[in-house]
Amino acid sequence: MSDTGPLTGEHLAIDLVNTRPATEDGRADLLDTPERLAAWLALEPALQSEVGDASPTAADLAPVHAVREHVDAAVHALLHGNRPPQAALRGLTEAERAAPAVRELDWDGATVTATPRRAGRLGVRLAARLAEAAADLLTDPAIATLRKCGADDCVAVFLPAHPRRRWCSPTRCGNRARVARYYQRHKNPTT
Structure with missing residues:
Protein backbone atom coordinates (compact mmCIF):
# COMPACT_ATOMS: atom_id res chain seq x y z
CA MET A 1 0.00 0.00 0.00
CA SER A 2 1.51 3.32 -1.05
CA ASP A 3 1.26 6.64 0.74
CA THR A 4 -1.24 7.81 -1.86
CA GLY A 5 -3.42 4.71 -1.75
CA PRO A 6 -6.55 4.46 0.35
CA LEU A 7 -6.39 3.51 4.00
CA THR A 8 -8.49 0.45 4.75
CA GLY A 9 -9.07 -1.72 7.76
CA GLU A 10 -11.26 0.63 9.78
CA HIS A 11 -15.03 0.45 9.89
CA LEU A 12 -16.36 0.53 6.30
CA ALA A 13 -17.95 3.97 6.75
CA ILE A 14 -14.67 5.38 8.09
CA ASP A 15 -12.73 3.83 5.22
CA LEU A 16 -15.14 5.67 2.90
CA VAL A 17 -14.59 9.02 4.64
CA ASN A 18 -10.83 8.47 4.50
CA THR A 19 -10.90 8.32 0.68
CA ARG A 20 -10.53 12.12 0.75
CA PRO A 21 -6.99 12.56 2.15
CA ALA A 22 -5.25 15.90 2.55
CA THR A 23 -2.71 16.94 -0.07
CA GLU A 24 -0.52 19.99 -0.50
CA ASP A 25 -3.18 21.41 -2.84
CA GLY A 26 -6.17 20.67 -0.62
CA ARG A 27 -7.87 17.28 -0.66
CA ALA A 28 -7.53 14.39 -3.08
CA ASP A 29 -10.37 12.14 -4.18
CA LEU A 30 -9.36 8.49 -4.26
CA LEU A 31 -12.74 7.57 -5.77
CA ASP A 32 -12.77 10.09 -8.62
CA THR A 33 -12.84 7.60 -11.50
CA PRO A 34 -14.55 4.27 -12.07
CA GLU A 35 -11.11 2.61 -12.07
CA ARG A 36 -10.15 4.09 -8.71
CA LEU A 37 -13.55 3.18 -7.26
CA ALA A 38 -13.02 -0.39 -8.52
CA ALA A 39 -9.57 -0.49 -6.90
CA TRP A 40 -11.01 0.66 -3.56
CA LEU A 41 -13.87 -1.82 -3.80
CA ALA A 42 -11.34 -4.61 -4.31
CA LEU A 43 -9.78 -3.66 -0.94
CA GLU A 44 -13.13 -3.76 0.90
CA PRO A 45 -14.28 -7.36 1.49
CA ALA A 46 -17.59 -6.17 2.97
CA LEU A 47 -18.61 -4.82 -0.45
CA GLN A 48 -17.77 -7.86 -2.55
CA SER A 49 -21.31 -9.24 -2.43
CA GLU A 50 -22.65 -5.96 -3.84
CA VAL A 51 -20.02 -5.76 -6.58
CA GLY A 52 -19.91 -9.35 -7.81
CA ASP A 53 -18.63 -9.34 -11.39
CA ALA A 54 -19.81 -5.79 -12.12
CA SER A 55 -17.41 -2.98 -12.95
CA PRO A 56 -18.16 0.57 -11.80
CA THR A 57 -19.03 3.16 -14.43
CA ALA A 58 -19.02 6.96 -14.30
CA ALA A 59 -22.73 6.85 -13.39
CA HIS A 70 -23.21 12.61 4.22
CA VAL A 71 -21.05 10.25 6.29
CA ASP A 72 -18.25 12.83 6.41
CA ALA A 73 -20.62 15.54 7.66
CA ALA A 74 -22.11 13.28 10.34
CA VAL A 75 -18.77 11.87 11.50
CA HIS A 76 -17.08 15.26 11.73
CA ALA A 77 -20.02 16.76 13.60
CA LEU A 78 -19.82 13.96 16.16
CA LEU A 79 -16.03 14.29 16.30
CA HIS A 80 -16.51 17.90 17.44
CA GLY A 81 -19.29 17.03 19.88
CA ASN A 82 -22.06 18.44 17.67
CA ARG A 83 -25.31 17.04 16.40
CA PRO A 84 -24.97 15.52 12.91
CA PRO A 85 -26.68 17.64 10.24
CA GLN A 86 -30.25 16.52 9.63
CA ALA A 87 -29.62 16.69 5.87
CA ALA A 88 -26.78 14.17 6.23
CA LEU A 89 -28.90 11.76 8.27
CA ARG A 90 -31.79 12.13 5.83
CA GLY A 91 -29.43 11.58 2.87
CA LEU A 92 -28.12 8.35 4.40
CA THR A 93 -31.65 7.13 5.04
CA GLU A 94 -32.65 7.90 1.44
CA ALA A 95 -29.60 6.08 0.09
CA GLU A 96 -30.56 2.97 2.07
CA ARG A 97 -34.16 3.28 0.96
CA ALA A 98 -33.14 3.40 -2.73
CA ALA A 99 -31.86 -0.20 -2.67
CA PRO A 100 -33.07 -2.05 0.42
CA ALA A 101 -31.51 -5.41 1.21
CA VAL A 102 -33.89 -8.31 0.77
CA ARG A 103 -32.92 -11.68 2.18
CA GLU A 104 -32.86 -14.11 -0.70
CA LEU A 105 -33.71 -17.61 0.51
CA ASP A 106 -32.01 -20.65 -0.96
CA TRP A 107 -31.23 -24.24 -0.13
CA ASP A 108 -27.56 -25.23 0.25
CA GLY A 109 -28.23 -28.97 0.35
CA ALA A 110 -28.54 -29.17 4.12
CA THR A 111 -30.23 -25.98 5.34
CA VAL A 112 -32.07 -22.90 4.17
CA THR A 113 -29.77 -19.91 3.73
CA ALA A 114 -30.68 -16.22 3.66
CA THR A 115 -28.37 -13.91 1.71
CA PRO A 116 -29.01 -10.15 1.63
CA ARG A 117 -29.35 -8.91 -1.97
CA ARG A 118 -30.10 -5.50 -3.42
CA ALA A 119 -31.57 -4.63 -6.80
CA GLY A 120 -30.62 -1.74 -9.02
CA ARG A 121 -27.59 -0.14 -10.60
CA ALA A 131 -25.28 4.10 4.07
CA GLU A 132 -26.18 0.95 6.01
CA ALA A 133 -22.59 0.76 7.28
CA ALA A 134 -22.79 4.44 8.25
CA ALA A 135 -25.99 3.81 10.20
CA ASP A 136 -24.27 0.96 12.03
CA LEU A 137 -21.29 3.20 12.84
CA LEU A 138 -23.28 6.25 13.88
CA THR A 139 -25.47 4.23 16.25
CA ASP A 140 -22.59 2.24 17.76
CA ALA A 151 -0.54 14.25 12.30
CA ASP A 152 -0.94 17.95 11.52
CA ASP A 153 -1.27 17.38 7.78
CA CYS A 154 -3.70 14.43 7.93
CA VAL A 155 -7.49 14.57 7.93
CA ALA A 156 -8.14 10.83 8.40
CA VAL A 157 -10.36 9.62 11.23
CA PHE A 158 -10.32 6.30 13.05
CA LEU A 159 -11.77 4.31 15.92
CA PRO A 160 -8.84 3.45 18.18
CA ALA A 161 -8.55 -0.18 19.24
CA HIS A 162 -6.05 1.01 21.84
CA PRO A 163 -6.59 4.19 23.91
CA ARG A 164 -3.07 5.46 23.15
CA ARG A 165 -3.41 5.24 19.37
CA ARG A 166 -2.68 8.65 17.84
CA TRP A 167 -2.34 8.12 14.10
CA CYS A 168 -4.54 6.82 11.32
CA SER A 169 -1.74 4.47 10.35
CA PRO A 170 1.48 3.67 12.20
CA THR A 171 3.24 3.10 8.87
CA ARG A 172 2.13 6.42 7.36
CA CYS A 173 1.57 9.22 9.80
CA GLY A 174 3.20 7.40 12.72
CA ASN A 175 6.46 6.95 10.84
CA ARG A 176 6.41 10.54 9.56
CA ALA A 177 5.92 11.84 13.11
CA ARG A 178 8.73 9.67 14.48
CA VAL A 179 11.08 10.76 11.69
CA ALA A 180 10.20 14.41 12.30
CA ARG A 181 10.89 14.05 16.04
CA TYR A 182 14.20 12.34 15.31
CA TYR A 183 15.14 15.09 12.87
CA GLN A 184 14.28 17.80 15.40
CA ARG A 185 16.34 16.13 18.13
CA HIS A 186 19.36 15.74 15.87
CA LYS A 187 19.10 19.04 13.98
CA ASN A 188 20.02 21.11 17.03
CA PRO A 189 21.86 18.75 19.34
CA THR A 190 22.41 20.07 22.83
CA THR A 191 26.03 20.19 23.84
Missing part, protein backbone atom coordinates in the same frame (compact mmCIF):
# COMPACT_ATOMS: atom_id res chain seq x y z
CA ASP A 60 -21.88 4.88 -10.23
CA LEU A 61 -19.64 7.60 -8.82
CA ALA A 62 -22.32 10.17 -7.89
CA PRO A 63 -24.33 7.99 -5.46
CA VAL A 64 -21.15 6.81 -3.72
CA HIS A 65 -19.81 10.38 -3.49
CA ALA A 66 -23.13 11.61 -2.07
CA VAL A 67 -23.08 8.99 0.68
CA ARG A 68 -19.44 9.81 1.43
CA GLU A 69 -20.33 13.49 1.89
CA LEU A 122 -24.22 -0.85 -8.98
CA GLY A 123 -23.72 2.71 -7.67
CA VAL A 124 -27.14 2.74 -6.02
CA ARG A 125 -26.51 -0.68 -4.43
CA LEU A 126 -23.10 0.44 -3.19
CA ALA A 127 -24.53 3.68 -1.82
CA ALA A 128 -27.21 1.72 0.04
CA ARG A 129 -24.66 -0.67 1.53
CA LEU A 130 -22.36 2.21 2.51
CA PRO A 141 -21.50 3.45 21.23
CA ALA A 142 -17.90 3.15 20.00
CA ILE A 143 -18.47 6.30 17.94
CA ALA A 144 -17.72 8.21 21.15
CA THR A 145 -14.07 7.14 20.80
CA LEU A 146 -13.73 8.50 17.25
CA ARG A 147 -10.50 10.43 16.70
CA LYS A 148 -8.80 12.52 14.05
CA CYS A 149 -5.26 11.50 13.14
CA GLY A 150 -2.67 13.26 15.30
Whole structure:
Protein backbone atom coordinates (compact mmCIF):
# COMPACT_ATOMS: atom_id res chain seq x y z
CA MET A 1 0.00 0.00 0.00
CA SER A 2 1.51 3.32 -1.05
CA ASP A 3 1.26 6.64 0.74
CA THR A 4 -1.24 7.81 -1.86
CA GLY A 5 -3.42 4.71 -1.75
CA PRO A 6 -6.55 4.46 0.35
CA LEU A 7 -6.39 3.51 4.00
CA THR A 8 -8.49 0.45 4.75
CA GLY A 9 -9.07 -1.72 7.76
CA GLU A 10 -11.26 0.63 9.78
CA HIS A 11 -15.03 0.45 9.89
CA LEU A 12 -16.36 0.53 6.30
CA ALA A 13 -17.95 3.97 6.75
CA ILE A 14 -14.67 5.38 8.09
CA ASP A 15 -12.73 3.83 5.22
CA LEU A 16 -15.14 5.67 2.90
CA VAL A 17 -14.59 9.02 4.64
CA ASN A 18 -10.83 8.47 4.50
CA THR A 19 -10.90 8.32 0.68
CA ARG A 20 -10.53 12.12 0.75
CA PRO A 21 -6.99 12.56 2.15
CA ALA A 22 -5.25 15.90 2.55
CA THR A 23 -2.71 16.94 -0.07
CA GLU A 24 -0.52 19.99 -0.50
CA ASP A 25 -3.18 21.41 -2.84
CA GLY A 26 -6.17 20.67 -0.62
CA ARG A 27 -7.87 17.28 -0.66
CA ALA A 28 -7.53 14.39 -3.08
CA ASP A 29 -10.37 12.14 -4.18
CA LEU A 30 -9.36 8.49 -4.26
CA LEU A 31 -12.74 7.57 -5.77
CA ASP A 32 -12.77 10.09 -8.62
CA THR A 33 -12.84 7.60 -11.50
CA PRO A 34 -14.55 4.27 -12.07
CA GLU A 35 -11.11 2.61 -12.07
CA ARG A 36 -10.15 4.09 -8.71
CA LEU A 37 -13.55 3.18 -7.26
CA ALA A 38 -13.02 -0.39 -8.52
CA ALA A 39 -9.57 -0.49 -6.90
CA TRP A 40 -11.01 0.66 -3.56
CA LEU A 41 -13.87 -1.82 -3.80
CA ALA A 42 -11.34 -4.61 -4.31
CA LEU A 43 -9.78 -3.66 -0.94
CA GLU A 44 -13.13 -3.76 0.90
CA PRO A 45 -14.28 -7.36 1.49
CA ALA A 46 -17.59 -6.17 2.97
CA LEU A 47 -18.61 -4.82 -0.45
CA GLN A 48 -17.77 -7.86 -2.55
CA SER A 49 -21.31 -9.24 -2.43
CA GLU A 50 -22.65 -5.96 -3.84
CA VAL A 51 -20.02 -5.76 -6.58
CA GLY A 52 -19.91 -9.35 -7.81
CA ASP A 53 -18.63 -9.34 -11.39
CA ALA A 54 -19.81 -5.79 -12.12
CA SER A 55 -17.41 -2.98 -12.95
CA PRO A 56 -18.16 0.57 -11.80
CA THR A 57 -19.03 3.16 -14.43
CA ALA A 58 -19.02 6.96 -14.30
CA ALA A 59 -22.73 6.85 -13.39
CA ASP A 60 -21.88 4.88 -10.23
CA LEU A 61 -19.64 7.60 -8.82
CA ALA A 62 -22.32 10.17 -7.89
CA PRO A 63 -24.33 7.99 -5.46
CA VAL A 64 -21.15 6.81 -3.72
CA HIS A 65 -19.81 10.38 -3.49
CA ALA A 66 -23.13 11.61 -2.07
CA VAL A 67 -23.08 8.99 0.68
CA ARG A 68 -19.44 9.81 1.43
CA GLU A 69 -20.33 13.49 1.89
CA HIS A 70 -23.21 12.61 4.22
CA VAL A 71 -21.05 10.25 6.29
CA ASP A 72 -18.25 12.83 6.41
CA ALA A 73 -20.62 15.54 7.66
CA ALA A 74 -22.11 13.28 10.34
CA VAL A 75 -18.77 11.87 11.50
CA HIS A 76 -17.08 15.26 11.73
CA ALA A 77 -20.02 16.76 13.60
CA LEU A 78 -19.82 13.96 16.16
CA LEU A 79 -16.03 14.29 16.30
CA HIS A 80 -16.51 17.90 17.44
CA GLY A 81 -19.29 17.03 19.88
CA ASN A 82 -22.06 18.44 17.67
CA ARG A 83 -25.31 17.04 16.40
CA PRO A 84 -24.97 15.52 12.91
CA PRO A 85 -26.68 17.64 10.24
CA GLN A 86 -30.25 16.52 9.63
CA ALA A 87 -29.62 16.69 5.87
CA ALA A 88 -26.78 14.17 6.23
CA LEU A 89 -28.90 11.76 8.27
CA ARG A 90 -31.79 12.13 5.83
CA GLY A 91 -29.43 11.58 2.87
CA LEU A 92 -28.12 8.35 4.40
CA THR A 93 -31.65 7.13 5.04
CA GLU A 94 -32.65 7.90 1.44
CA ALA A 95 -29.60 6.08 0.09
CA GLU A 96 -30.56 2.97 2.07
CA ARG A 97 -34.16 3.28 0.96
CA ALA A 98 -33.14 3.40 -2.73
CA ALA A 99 -31.86 -0.20 -2.67
CA PRO A 100 -33.07 -2.05 0.42
CA ALA A 101 -31.51 -5.41 1.21
CA VAL A 102 -33.89 -8.31 0.77
CA ARG A 103 -32.92 -11.68 2.18
CA GLU A 104 -32.86 -14.11 -0.70
CA LEU A 105 -33.71 -17.61 0.51
CA ASP A 106 -32.01 -20.65 -0.96
CA TRP A 107 -31.23 -24.24 -0.13
CA ASP A 108 -27.56 -25.23 0.25
CA GLY A 109 -28.23 -28.97 0.35
CA ALA A 110 -28.54 -29.17 4.12
CA THR A 111 -30.23 -25.98 5.34
CA VAL A 112 -32.07 -22.90 4.17
CA THR A 113 -29.77 -19.91 3.73
CA ALA A 114 -30.68 -16.22 3.66
CA THR A 115 -28.37 -13.91 1.71
CA PRO A 116 -29.01 -10.15 1.63
CA ARG A 117 -29.35 -8.91 -1.97
CA ARG A 118 -30.10 -5.50 -3.42
CA ALA A 119 -31.57 -4.63 -6.80
CA GLY A 120 -30.62 -1.74 -9.02
CA ARG A 121 -27.59 -0.14 -10.60
CA LEU A 122 -24.22 -0.85 -8.98
CA GLY A 123 -23.72 2.71 -7.67
CA VAL A 124 -27.14 2.74 -6.02
CA ARG A 125 -26.51 -0.68 -4.43
CA LEU A 126 -23.10 0.44 -3.19
CA ALA A 127 -24.53 3.68 -1.82
CA ALA A 128 -27.21 1.72 0.04
CA ARG A 129 -24.66 -0.67 1.53
CA LEU A 130 -22.36 2.21 2.51
CA ALA A 131 -25.28 4.10 4.07
CA GLU A 132 -26.18 0.95 6.01
CA ALA A 133 -22.59 0.76 7.28
CA ALA A 134 -22.79 4.44 8.25
CA ALA A 135 -25.99 3.81 10.20
CA ASP A 136 -24.27 0.96 12.03
CA LEU A 137 -21.29 3.20 12.84
CA LEU A 138 -23.28 6.25 13.88
CA THR A 139 -25.47 4.23 16.25
CA ASP A 140 -22.59 2.24 17.76
CA PRO A 141 -21.50 3.45 21.23
CA ALA A 142 -17.90 3.15 20.00
CA ILE A 143 -18.47 6.30 17.94
CA ALA A 144 -17.72 8.21 21.15
CA THR A 145 -14.07 7.14 20.80
CA LEU A 146 -13.73 8.50 17.25
CA ARG A 147 -10.50 10.43 16.70
CA LYS A 148 -8.80 12.52 14.05
CA CYS A 149 -5.26 11.50 13.14
CA GLY A 150 -2.67 13.26 15.30
CA ALA A 151 -0.54 14.25 12.30
CA ASP A 152 -0.94 17.95 11.52
CA ASP A 153 -1.27 17.38 7.78
CA CYS A 154 -3.70 14.43 7.93
CA VAL A 155 -7.49 14.57 7.93
CA ALA A 156 -8.14 10.83 8.40
CA VAL A 157 -10.36 9.62 11.23
CA PHE A 158 -10.32 6.30 13.05
CA LEU A 159 -11.77 4.31 15.92
CA PRO A 160 -8.84 3.45 18.18
CA ALA A 161 -8.55 -0.18 19.24
CA HIS A 162 -6.05 1.01 21.84
CA PRO A 163 -6.59 4.19 23.91
CA ARG A 164 -3.07 5.46 23.15
CA ARG A 165 -3.41 5.24 19.37
CA ARG A 166 -2.68 8.65 17.84
CA TRP A 167 -2.34 8.12 14.10
CA CYS A 168 -4.54 6.82 11.32
CA SER A 169 -1.74 4.47 10.35
CA PRO A 170 1.48 3.67 12.20
CA THR A 171 3.24 3.10 8.87
CA ARG A 172 2.13 6.42 7.36
CA CYS A 173 1.57 9.22 9.80
CA GLY A 174 3.20 7.40 12.72
CA ASN A 175 6.46 6.95 10.84
CA ARG A 176 6.41 10.54 9.56
CA ALA A 177 5.92 11.84 13.11
CA ARG A 178 8.73 9.67 14.48
CA VAL A 179 11.08 10.76 11.69
CA ALA A 180 10.20 14.41 12.30
CA ARG A 181 10.89 14.05 16.04
CA TYR A 182 14.20 12.34 15.31
CA TYR A 183 15.14 15.09 12.87
CA GLN A 184 14.28 17.80 15.40
CA ARG A 185 16.34 16.13 18.13
CA HIS A 186 19.36 15.74 15.87
CA LYS A 187 19.10 19.04 13.98
CA ASN A 188 20.02 21.11 17.03
CA PRO A 189 21.86 18.75 19.34
CA THR A 190 22.41 20.07 22.83
CA THR A 191 26.03 20.19 23.84
